[in-house]
Amino acid sequence: MSDNTFDISRRKVLGSIGLIGAGSAAAGAGTMAYFSDTEESTGNTVSAGTLDLELSTQANAPISVPDAKPGDTGNAVWQLNNAGSIDGGDIELDVINVVSLENGYEDPEPVDDDGDGELDDYLKVEVGIDPDYANDTDLGDGDENDVLSKANIHTVASNGPQSAEEGLSTSETKYLYVKWEFPNNGNQNDAQGDQVTFDVEVALKQN
Structure with a gap:
């Protein structure tokens, strides 16, 4: 075999090797390709109840x-x-802002110098929830939840907020009641003309 023939054959072989290499590279690149599709969920919102x-x-x-x-x-x-959009899980009751006023001194009333009235020393209150109040007679039918049991008004106020352990859904109606009593404890002339003012605070909390 002549040298010229050898040279030509070598070029062909090298060319073939080059083609094979290029083809391998192309095949390798092809294995990294893949299909994909992307969608979006739009208009997402979170609103507080x-x-x-x-x-x-x-x-x-x-x-x-x-x-x-x-x-x-x-x-x-x-x-x-409950006029809101979510159910209330618990009702809390509290007696606050108790103020005792002397309002002067009536003739039988002993005079003191502290300026405070004495009616608050005797006044008792009870605060609670009635689920189905219809009238004053019904208020004593035994289904009331006396959250703040009857006691002297200062004792009741000192207890702070108390849970009724019952809620109020958006479809319910319940009733807050306050009962008061001025007990007859004998000579109570020191309370004549006096006045007591107070507030009842109602809080509705979520589940």
Whole structure:
């Protein structure tokens, strides 16, 4: 075999090797390709719900007693509704802002110098929830939840907020009641003309 023939054959072989290498590279690149598709979920929002406790007078509310005397009792009732969008998990009750006023001294009343009245020393209150109040007679049917049991008004106020351990859904109506009593404990002339003011705070909390 001549040298020229050898040279030509070598070029062909080298060319073939080059083609094979190029083909291998192309094949390797092809294995990295893949199909894909992308979609988007749009318009996502998160909105907070609401608790909106509404309190409306039902009977004898607010309490306004001008001439209470020893032995008198009374009550007042308010309707409770949740006008929000989520159910309330718990109702809390509290008696706050108790103020005792002397309002001067009547003739039988002993005079003191502290400026505070004495009616608050005798006044008792009870605060609770009635699920199905209809009238004053119904208020004593035994299904009331006396969250703040009857006691001297200062004792009740000192207890702080108390849970009713019952909620108020968006479809429910319940009733807040306040019962008061001016017990007859004998000679209570020191309370004549005195006045007591107080507030009842109602809070509705989420589940």
